[in-house]
Amino acid sequence: DLGPREEIVYLPCIYRNTGIQKPDYLATVDVDPKSPTYCQVIHRLPMPNLRDELHHSGWNTCSSCFGDTSKKRNRLILPSLISSRVYVVDVGTNPRAPEIHKTVEPVDLYWKCGLANPHTSHCLGSGQIMISCLGDPTGNGKGGFILLDGETFEVVGNWEHPGEAAPFGYDFWYQPRHNVMISTEWGAPKALADGFNPAHLKEGHYGRSLHVWDWTTHRKLQTIDLGEEGAIPLEVRFLHDPSATEGYVGCALQGTVFRFYRTEKGDWAAEKVIGVPSKKVEGWMLPEMSGLITDILISLDDRFLYFSNWLHGDIRQYDITDRRKPKMVGQVFLGGSIVSDGPVKVLQDPENQPQPPPRVIKGRRVYGGPQMLQLSLDGRRLYVTTSLFSSWDKQFYPDMVKEGSLMMQIDVNTISGGLALNENFLVDFGKEPDGPVLAHEVRYPGGDCTSDIWL
Numbered sequence: 488d489l490g491p492r493e494e495i496v497y498l499p500c501i502y503r504n505t506g507i508q509k510p511d512y513l514a515t516v517d518v519d520p521k522s523p524t525y526c527q528v529i530h531r532l533p534m535p536n537l538r539d540e541l542h543h544s545g546w547n548t549c550s551s552c553f554g555d556t557s558k559k560r561n562r563l564i565l566p567s568l569i570s571s572r573v574y575v576v577d578v579g580t581n582p583r584a585p586e587i588h589k590t591v592e593p594v595d596l597y598w599k600c601g602l603a604n605p606h607t608s609h610c611l612g613s614g615q616i617m618i619s620c621l622g623d624p625t626g627n628g629k630g631g632f633i634l635l636d637g638e639t640f641e642v643v644g645n646w647e648h649p650g651e652a653a654p655f656g657y658d659f660w661y662q663p664r665h666n667v668m669i670s671t672e673w674g675a676p677k678a679l680a681d682g683f684n685p686a687h688l689k690e691g692h693y694g695r696s697l698h699v700w701d702w703t704t705h706r707k708l709q710t711i712d713l714g715e716e717g718a719i720p721l722e723v724r725f726l727h728d729p730s731a732t733e734g735y736v737g738c739a740l741q742g743t744v745f746r747f748y749r750t751e752k753g754d755w756a757a758e759k760v761i762g763v764p765s766k767k768v769e770g771w772m773l774p775e776m777s778g779l780i781t782d783i784l785i786s787l788d789d790r791f792l793y794f795s796n797w798l799h800g801d802i803r804q805y806d807i808t809d810r811r812k813p814k815m816v817g818q819v820f821l822g823g824s825i826v827s828d829g830p831v832k833v834l835q836d837p838e839n840q841p842q843p844p845p846r847v848i849k850g851r852r853v854y855g856g857p858q859m860l861q862l863s864l865d866g867r868r869l870y871v872t873t874s875l876f877s878s879w880d881k882q883f884y885p886d887m888v889k890e891g892s893l894m895m896q897i898d899v900n901t902i903s904g905g906l907a908l909n910e911n912f913l914v915d916f917g918k919e920p921d922g923p924v925l926a927h928e929v930r931y932p933g934g935d936c937t938s939d940i941w942l
Contacts, residue, residue, distance in 0.1 A: 493863055493931045494519040495529070495583060496870070498894065499541030499565060500916060500924040504877035505888055507922045510534045511541045513565065513576060514926060515583055516894065516914055518870075526914050530584045534574060539567035540877060543928050545608030547575075547616060547637055549939045558614065560934060562588060562640075566605035566618055568876070569680065571596050573605055573618065575640045582932050591635070595642040597624040602631045602645070604676045607658045610637070612942060617646055619670060621656045626677030630656025630670060630698065647700075651707045655694035660725045661702050663942050665732055667755070668700040669747060671720040682882040685773065688740075693719050697736065697747060699755045711757050716743050722782055722937075723747075726789045729941045733810060735783060737794050741765070742778035744794065746810060761805065761813055763796055766825065767835035776824065776831070781875055782859050786866045787936050791816075791904070795857040797875055798824045798883070800843060802857045802897065804906050816904025819897060821846050821871065822853035824883065848895065848913045855880065855887035861929035862899075862936050869897040869906070874925035891917025892925045 561579025630653030655672035672694020725734035742763035778796030800823015855873035
C-alpha cells in the first residue's frame with residue numbers, strides 16, 4: 488500500500504556560510520496542490536544553537552519495524568554535520584508544527600563513541616537508531632556508527648567493534664535477509680569542511696571504497712576498492728526488494744554509478760554500470776568538469792534509478808530493468824555550472840550536448856544545480872533541492888548562497904520514462920523571513936524511498 492499522496496514535507500535549512508548569524512531550522516512545506524498554502528513554508532522550528540549544519544534526517548521507526556504495533560513513526564532524527572549534535576524532533580504530536588523533543592550533545596558522541604560529524608540515520612528492527620559518522624573528534628576520517636536507544640535517545644555506544652571503523656564514513660544501507668550492511672566514504676571532515684581542494688585527493692583525504700559488514704556480528708568482512716573511477720562514493724541504495732542481493736552507489740568525483748552485488752562465492756563485488764563523461768571547459772577552476780553525482784535514489788518498484796549531476800546541472804532517469812545495463816530514459820536541466828550565459832565555456836563534450844539555457848521558474852532564476860532528490864511513493868513526482876553542503880555551495884555557487892536555495896518538482900513518466908519540470912511548483916528559500924537560507928534533504932512524514940528498509 489503506497490498510502491495517500493504526500494501533503495507536507497520536512498527540510499532542514501542551513502545558515503552556516505551565508506553570513507547570517509541565525510540558527511538552522513526545520514521547515515515544514517505544504518506540497519498539497521489543493522491547499523491554500525501550497526508551495527509555502529508553513530512552519531519553522533529553529534534549533535537552539537548556531538552553526539550546526541543540519542544535513543540529512545531519518546526516523547525513530549520505519550518499515551524495518553513492520554508488525555511491531557508498539558512502534559510509531561513520530562520522531563525525526565536530525566544529525567548536525569558540523570556541530571555533531573543530534574536533534575530528536577517530535578513530529579507526531581502536531582505533524583504541521585514539529586517541536587524539539589531532545590538534544591544529544593556532541594560530548595556524548597565524542598566520549599562514548601570516539602566519533603563526530605554524524606550523517607545518515609536509519610532505524611533498526613531492534614528499535615534502536617543507527618547513525619553513520621564521518622570522522623573522529625579531531626577532524627580526521629573515521630567511518631564508525633553510533634547507536635541511540637529508541638525510547639530515551641541516549642547514546643548506547645558504537646555499533647562496530649573496537650578498531651574496526653572504516654577510514655572514512657558517509658552513507659550506509661542494510662539488507663537483513665542477507666545479513667549484510669554496506670557503507671560508503673566521503674572524506675576527512677577537516678579536509679572538506681571549508682570547501683573542496685583537489686590537492687586533498689592526492690593527499691588521501693577522500694575515500695573510494697565500499698565496506699561490507701556482517702549485520703548480525705557487526706564485523707567488517709570486506710573492503711571493495713572502486714579505484715579512481717569510483718572516488719568519493721556517496722549515496723548507497725540496495726534495491727527495495729528485501730530478497731535482492733544488489734544495489735547501486737553514486738560516485739561523485741568522476742560521475743559514475745557502480746552496481747554492487749553478491750557473487751556466487753558469497754562475497755561481494757562491484758562494477759561500473761554508468762559513466763557521465765567529464766567536459767573540457769574554460770573559465771572554471773579546473774580544465775575538466777565532472778558531473779559530480781551527489782544523490783541517487785531508486786523507485787519503490789525497483790524499476791528506475793535517478794541521480795543528480797550537481798555541477799553539470801541535470802537530473803537523469805535510468806531504466807534498471809536490466810540491472811547490469813541501465814538505460815537512460817529521461818533527463819532535465821535545472822541550472823548548473825555550464826549554463827549558456829555563464830562564465831564557463833564547454834570546449835569538448837563527449838556526449839555532444841549543447842550548453843543548456845538558464846532555468847527560470849515563476850520569474851526566479853535557478854542558481855546552483857540539482858542536488859538532493861526525493862521521489863513520491865507512486866513514482867510520479869520527483870522533488871529536488873539545490874544545496875549540497877554550505878562550504879561547497881559557497882565555493883561553487885556563491886550566487887545560490889546569496890539568493891537562497893530552491894525546491895522544485897519534476898513530473899515523471901513512469902510508463903516509458905521521461906522527466907519534465909513542473910512550472911507551477913516552486914519553493915523559494917531566498918524569501919525566508921530571516922534571509923536567504925540553504926534547504927537540503929526532503930522527508931515525508933510517512934516515510935519514503937530513501938529512508939525505509941524492508942525486512
